[in-house]
Amino acid sequence: MDDPSSHVLTVPVSDEQLCESVSEFLTTGLARGERVAYFDDDTADGVLARMDEDGVDVRGPLRSGQFQLVPGEFTRAALLAPLDELGGVLEHNMQAAVDDGWAGLRFTGQMDHGLRRPGGQALDEYDRVLADAVRGRPVHALCVYDHLRYPDDLIAHMRSVHDAEIGGTPLLDDTLLRITELGPAHLRLAGEVDHGNRPQVRRVLGRVLDRMVRGEIEADTVVADLGSLRFCDVAAAVSVVHAAEELPATLRLRLENVRPGVARLLDRCGAGFASRLDVGIGERSPLRTADALELAGGAPG
Known part of the structure; x- marks a missing residue:
């Protein structure tokens, strides 16, 4: 058995x-x-x-x-x-x-x-x-x-x-930022993007786009789930907007579940004017440990 x-x-x-x-x-x-x-x-x-x-x-x-x-x-x-x-x-x-x-x-x-x-x-x-x-x-x-x-x-x-x-196996994990592949042309970013890992993020995105252009990935949109991205500095936001603007006319970049703070930063950096960039804001309502314990009625027996 x-x-x-x-x-x-x-x-x-x-x-x-x-x-x-x-x-x-x-x-x-x-x-x-x-x-x-x-x-x-x-x-x-x-x-x-x-x-x-x-x-x-x-x-x-x-x-x-x-x-x-x-x-x-x-x-x-x-x-x-x-x-x-x-x-x-x-x-x-x-x-x-x-x-x-x-x-x-x-x-x-x-x-x-x-x-x-x-x-x-x-x-x-x-x-x-x-x-x-x-x-x-x-x-x-x-x-x-x-x-x-x-x-x-x-x-x-x-x-x-x-x-x-x-x-x-992640595409990147430098202990500050983790990037995993959820599927073809579908990435997930968790953590923080700043000056230290910004070039690596651009390289990961570039490799995916290159595979799409060569026909190795049959998709016309790169999807990045940012639900777990807690912080993005201004330079990184500008880099994302520029990357979208530089896409071939047949491709798009879609950011999903973006936290409101990150979405506001992207907007200030010109995301609304990038014709091949879509930004979707995600709603979050996480519980803190104390609230979860209260909801459960205390410790288990």
Whole structure:
């Protein structure tokens, strides 16, 4: 019989990739009717914002108990608890998800507080307990080991003990800006564009346009989703307008889900006069961690 569980990891090179991977993982669980849980330790604001940018309304799942946001103090206490107690907590929550009518349980979170366990590093032991607990059950666990918070030797070891590693290859990730390809001539920008990465952004766009001109991509519009682009400096905005103005007559550039502040900057830089540039403003209503916890009625049991 196939094992219904999965125990995978991701090794983000940036917080943008961290939020991207976690949002996709949790969103998949919501769509499949699973209970999803995020163990916070000062990263939930970014994850909630990314889910909002991905078009996921978490308010209903928070109210119904499908989405559980575990506060930081609970996360830190669990990671410092004896390992047998941790196993019991996992068992309880897995069974509760099924008893409550959900298709299974899916959980992830920020676990680096486990590096502070008395007596030294014990995350490999924690991971073994987790793997034993989920095996054979409708449970999916995503472990996040990013270079900012974990030593390289631990990351290398954790890669060897997980079923698989998730995380696509970006067109660019300089820790400030991440550009991924959603499809042919369809890009997503997350983070910030400034003088340091502006040339790289122009090169990425140029490569896509070159493939379109050569007929390798059958499309007449380059689409850039800017829902996760928090900041763009004036020079970058001017560069985007100029890039659109320089397009061949048969091609267009469409910016989608643009934040109002970025849209105003583009407008001041001449976007409204660029005949081959379309700008669509995106509506956002992200929850802060405190609001999400209040909506859910506090910490899960």
